[in-house]
Amino acid sequence: MTSALKISHLTKLYRRGTLAVDDLSLEVAPGDFFGFLGPNGAGKSTTIHCITGIATPTSGTIEIFGVDAVKRYRDARRLIGMSPQEFNVDTFAKVYDIIDWMGGYFGMKAPERRVRVNMLIEKFDLEAHAKKQFRDLSGGLKRRVILARSLVHDPQLLILDEPTAGVDVELRRDLWRYLQELNKEGKTIFLTSHYLEEIERLCQTIAIIYEGKIVKHGPKKEFTDEPGGIEAAYLRATGAEPDHAEAPVT
């Protein structure tokens, strides 16, 4: 079976000399809900940036459903939807346009875009805000727009970099429900989060990255079955002492 995501020996060395990802290999099965954990600066976002084309890998290969993400980048990117940690948006643009333009970049023609954008605007409860500028929205609404944008071209692999950071409990639960629906429909989801509760609730497989390397990887049960549960497993894998250290997550 072709993996939804296959990373082989990925290394990313920044020009200033920082080794952000160090010979990382990883596979995500189609239809999986995959949790990618790690402390700040561990290399989560860099790995995601290499997968999506925001960063250029120094070495190694990345395949999306068997398509090389560098050599056949156009075909690979059609399969990925990306919701970044930071808002990378023209803040003066209107909500509808932000989602519509993204569909355009992915080659979707106007009638198809219109249907899809309207569906997403309704799904994420953005009807009242569609004509507003992004900068005029609250943090939670901004997060919804970013998620809607990442889904406009109906990607098979959805990469979410801390999608619920800074959103209220209600929206977080709505988003969880929506992500679970998407996963049930067959979408593969690659999620990074600092909320262990979120990872535990949503994911089937978990990997922990620490100092650019995968230090623990397996089905969720392997983590939850450890003494102290997922939090203790996380702390042990990242070199902290579960008994003495404060939980690094909220």
Next chain:
Amino acid sequence: MSEGSAVNEVGPLVNWVGLWTIVRREWSRLMRVPVQAFIAPWISALLFIFIFGFVVGGRIAHIGGHRYLEFVLPGILMMNIVNASFLQSSSQIYFSRFLRYVEESLVSPLSYAEMIAGVLSVVIARSVITAIGILIIASLFGVTSIQSIWEFLYWVISVSVVFGLLGIIIGLWANNFEQLTILNVFFITPLSFIGGVFNTVNMLPGWMHWMAYVNPFFYFINGLRYAMIGFNEANQWFGVGVTVALAVVMAVTVWRLFSIGYGLRE
């Protein structure tokens, strides 16, 4: 996914919808600042035409059989085309980096060629609209001459492409607003002024003639002037060669910068 189906799906050779989206999107950004984009250069051109062409020019003898206003208009036009092209592409690239929405195109199935073509399409559109506005203003002062529309279009479009490409390079390089304006202040404005906007080469002191001939702006202005009123001070083909050479050098540089991800990718 129906497993494996997407693997074999190959997108179109050219992502025309994506390219058109770059144009639509940038046009929308431009329309948020119409005063800055169009009204300001038209007012500036109006003042130049009125003061230098009409008021001062009325006291200056004809040059090569042409009224001073007719002589000076192509220079004013070229100065505005250069500015419009450079500002358009440099700000488009810089702001997309500054606000990080450049990442939207980086994660999309857009090729470098499509991204560059998208930027240049808006550059040309802005330059042509700026030029049309200035021609309309000039017509109010009785100056409407265009002897060769094809040569006129060649100079407008080729110079727009050269400075559009230069703007992309600066937009990729700049890390703050100060750096974004450096080239305009120290290079583009001085060279366009001494490139013959207001004077012929013969009006300059003899020791300064060489400065005109090594200044590419001189060939741009001379080319446009020839297309409009038939006044010529240099070999036209040499001028064409200068623009083509500059466009090729800039295009190769931009292509290289995009392919290594300079200023774009981490």
